[in-house]
Amino acid sequence: MADDFPVIDSHIHLYPESEISTLAWATTENPLAKQHSVCDYKAATVGMHVQGFIFLETDRKHDLEAGAKDGSGWECPLMEVSWLRRIVLGQPKPGEGHDPEDASLCTAYIPWAPIPSGAAVLEKYLAKAEEAAGDSWDRVRGFRYLLQDKPDGTALGDGFIESLQLLGRKGYVFDVGVNQHDRGRIQLEETAEMIDKAHDGVPEEEKVVFILNHLCKPDLTVTDVHKDTSFIAWRTAMFTLSKCSSTYMKLSGLFSEMDDWLRKLDETEIFDAIMPWLSVVLAAFGPSRIMFGSDWPVCTVGVEGAWVKWRAIMERLFYMASLEAEDKKMILSGTALKAYGIKKEQRSEFEFVY
Template identity: 35%
Template sequence: MAPPKILDSHIHLWPSTATSSTDHAWMTPGFFLAKQHGIQEYDAATRSAPVQPAGFVYVETDRYIPSSTPDIPAEDAPEAKREKLKSWAKAPLAELAYLRRLVTGEVQEGDGAGEGDGQRAKGLVVWAPFHVSGELFEVYLELAREVLGQQAWGRVVGFRYLLQGRSAEEVKGIIGNAWFVKNIKTVCEKGERRRAFDVGVDAHRDGVETVEAVARLVEQTGEGVNFVLNHLCKPDLSTPEWGGFERWKTALGRLSSHPNLYMKLSGALNEFSPNQTPPNKVDILKALTPYLDHVLQNFGAHRILFGSDWPVCNVGGPKGEQGNWGYWVEVVESWVKEKGLSEGEKEWVWGKTAASAYEIGEF
């Protein structure tokens, strides 16, 4: 049976003008994702599935910055600080300009979208430099509002600052930075509207300590912020004997005790590396079920949300660019059916949880 209405809580988009390593450092020459991935390409990837998404949440794409922190002396004049920060964050601000075009319908050639396509973007999760001083953070937010414009800024439902791809010690250092917590509270709790904070960590490659560090972040921040964990925190699915499984379970149990914390069912197709992702539902569910069951047991259907991680799901997905989105829908639907979730609980997993976590409303 096809799932009910879907709000895809995690997709990425970029225009043809943002496909080099100076736009995204991870887009190395020849990498197959280094090409236009717009709403039109997303539509093509979802078209063969039994149910097409009613809408989606855009998640920032880790745009290039030239250094970990901007070189801006404290004694600089305000306008000098603004110009230096604007130059340092050139690529992230270009991402916001792209989002503005999508939302307003003023699309350009290479954006991969038609005039009204952006209306299906029910929310935008954007990047911000949470690790800088409060003064510079406020300057960046001012720049972001200007670039996005009122209409697109109103569509911003959350922020993300990636912690994956960093050592456990580096993650601890970032989270231990007092400005990091203060800036999260400033924009996600105390702003003109409550916005979520998406958390991306990689237990598979960076260690379970990174997940444990996030638990400390949530505890420091308090219950005024909605945290959304990405990709099951990326456990190692390449072997049933993963040594970090018990620590992963304990860390997620600790995190789930906070009622304002949510977990995305996303990203799993990429966590079988260095092995091949199983191409059939029986084998992939055999590997995934212990993880998904633990998430359901601890978070409940009202705090887990479907996300495709398109087009990054194509990195490890076994069904090709036109089949991986639908395959992940089938995998999640099979698991949901096996668990005996009620129709109401299914509605939460497929869309209502995302709408709640990001305070989107109707979709």
């Protein structure tokens, strides 16, 4: 790499073999339905100057209705919190694929939460999650409830907005997972409306921070970005979403939106193909509000050396945009530390000051 700056990978997933059955998507034919551990991640990023990662919830099975009544529908998500507790506190069970010395790698983790159920239920869940997290609770910097596969209107319900406002009051962020490629522009429009509703009438210091995942999963099969209506709608949404100063974007997840033939090309050819999307996000949000994320191990499906290839694509972006060293540092680590509110004493572990 031309610039060997420290990296905080803002978006990875982990799960042990013993808990595969708790994952909502883990069918027997899914290539990701096997253990993906810290040791596996370290092997995939060896020599890449990764100083930490941010774990994102992995869509564990849950029952919102049961959880609202007695908490029994939250067993699997809370099991995930306990799994992260073992990583952060350096207390692995045999065969889980992490060692005590790996504890500091997990810079922060973002569990699932029952956001649609409203503030009262969310308070109840947070108490249970804190109990499951134990001494790792200070690494919990926000929550996610995937919207990409939920019915239209989910993010605009009164309970959803009420929960987002509670997160803001408590200083937590909300990671936004939507999918324009499969669900169309309505997911982008509802995301903008959700942010407006969550911030309406809220003091600036209590407004929840939104972190958009994977460029909102745009349609990368578009061939004419000047005329294609889906690209134009996505581009318009990026500039609309960026108007909110407490909204950030992850440069992540694009391998999953590519056709098979594109994934197999080298990093220069892939960069040329996706440059219109990367350049829009850079122009809309700027280096201080975009962050590097690998989406490991999802990024590995159909891609040889995926983590290293994505990092090289980012290096190409830096070069083509003529970014200064401080801007590169922000994208590779600083923005994530800022957006997730990583404590100052913890930031020093990553040798980065912004």
